[in-house]
Amino acid sequence: MSEPNTNKWWINRPWREIQTNLREIDMLDINAEQFVADLQQFKANVVMINAAGIIASYPTKLPYHFQSPYLTGDSLKDIIAACHKADIKVIARTDFSKVRRPVYEMHPEWAYLSPKGHIVDYNGDVHVCLNGDYQQQYAPEIIKEAITELDFDGIFFNMGGYQVKDYSYNYYGICHCDSCKTKFAAMFDGSPLPKEENPNDPLFKQYMVFKQRTLRDYAEKMYKVILGVRPDICIANNFELKEGFIRQESNTAFDRPLPHWQYSASDNTKWAVSSYPSMVSSNTTVDFPDYHHRHVAISPFQQKLRLAQNLANGGGLDYYLIGRLDNHEDKSGYEGIKEIFHYHAEQGEHYLNITSHSTIALLNGPSGNQAEFRGWFRFLTENHYLFDTLMVQNALNLPWDKYRAIIIPDYQPLSAEMTVALDAYAAAGGTVISVCRSGFQDEAYQPRKEVPLQCLGLDQVLTVREDNRSAYFKI
Ligand SMILES: [Zn+2]
Secondary structure, three states: OOOOOOOOOOOOOOEEEEEEEEOHHHHOOOOOHHHHHHHHHHOEEEEEEEEOOEEEOOOOOOOOOOOOOOOOOOOOHHHHHHHHHHOEEEEEEEEOOOEEHHHHOOOOHOOOOOOOOOOOEEEEEEEEEOOHHHHHHHHHHHHHHHHHHOOOOOEEEEOOOOOOOOOOOOOOOOOOOHHHHHHHHHHOOOOOOOOOOOOOOOOHHHHHHHHHHHHHHHHHHHHHHHHOOOOOOOEEOOOOOOOEEEEEEEEEOOOOOOOOOOOHHHHHHHHHHHHHOOOOEEEEEEEEEHHOOOOOOOOHHHHHHHHHHHHHHHOOEEEEEOOOOOOOOOOOOHHHHHHHHHHHHHHHHHOOOOOOOOOOEEOOOOOOHHHHHHHHHHHHHHHOOOOEEEHHHOOOOOOOOOEEEEEEEOEEOOOOOHHHHHHHHHHHHHHHHEEOOOOOOOOOOEOOOOOOOOHOOOOOOOOOOOOOOOOOOOO
């Protein structure tokens, strides 16, 4: 391995990523030169490839890291070297959400447990819990091995956090493993875990806080582990570190209600770019209509639209397919994707170091009313207003003085710090547009007894009338 380079290579570098999400059998006859030549056809300069987690795609020494039996093609080491020779950065794709059945049998206590006490075994992959020792103690060991044995430039974690569904979208509920029980009881005075995800249940409100805190701790722990051994690595989706890249997907899914959200790529890119300006936005266009139809591509026009929306909002390019580029069944998306990737290869410099001049901010976050948010998103976009999406998690760390208005689209849980900041912003001349129940809860999801915002000029506690369809104000 070469000497660690502390330069952050992803800064000031046009970003064109392709993720080849390999099946295990794709490693049987993978050819490093062919792999690079295919990426070059697209002028991709970043690639994400399977490395570690459920399956070790390189020879591992760790007993709880399931060794792929299919490593007869070129090695990951040779693939990475070939990519580097072509100035293509390589991101390690990892997935610590499951372990193969034999690993589970060595450590049943690592598994996710449903409220009824059942594990989830999906065709031999057993779901594991974020709070168990596998994710807490052993995943960091696997990562250290992968990024010291191999010269990766970045790392991505697939399906991180609390997973309650399997790949067939079957729902299993809140994890009730011993690690969760103990940790939750320690955080909330001996409380039992909530049985259901009911937003009105006080226990579940505590559980949402529990998830936030444990995920925050985990993110912090992981970036320390990674940067401790490789300070030059670009980490995905670490909002505690606030460096690296933000990886999202614009995708479709058969069970999702219509209509499709056609601003998906704009939406994903906009919040990433405006709320985390020091991170690269890498929103991917997912090639297939749904995971179970992964060998068939969606409309090439849809893929181009997503990529164009990424660029228009200041993000990078990203394309994701299952398998390799050379053996992919349905290549109908390639031409359109290449067109946008090639355009960016020529013009990419102009997309660097751009900053938003938006004068309106639209608030969003994990507990938003998405229908209301999307309504405002469309209203602003289709009336040609320039706007940013401010995520509540980082909004207070960003300057608001460029905004003439901040819109809160029925966003209920607002912290006291946020309501004070919004009042101060209004007092200084800004316009706050507060919709419906905004601020009706505090950040722990508890009902707020007082009027949430002084700037509304109201002197009594607000309630929502649900018995009328509409009302008009004549001003
Ligand atoms: Zn658990």
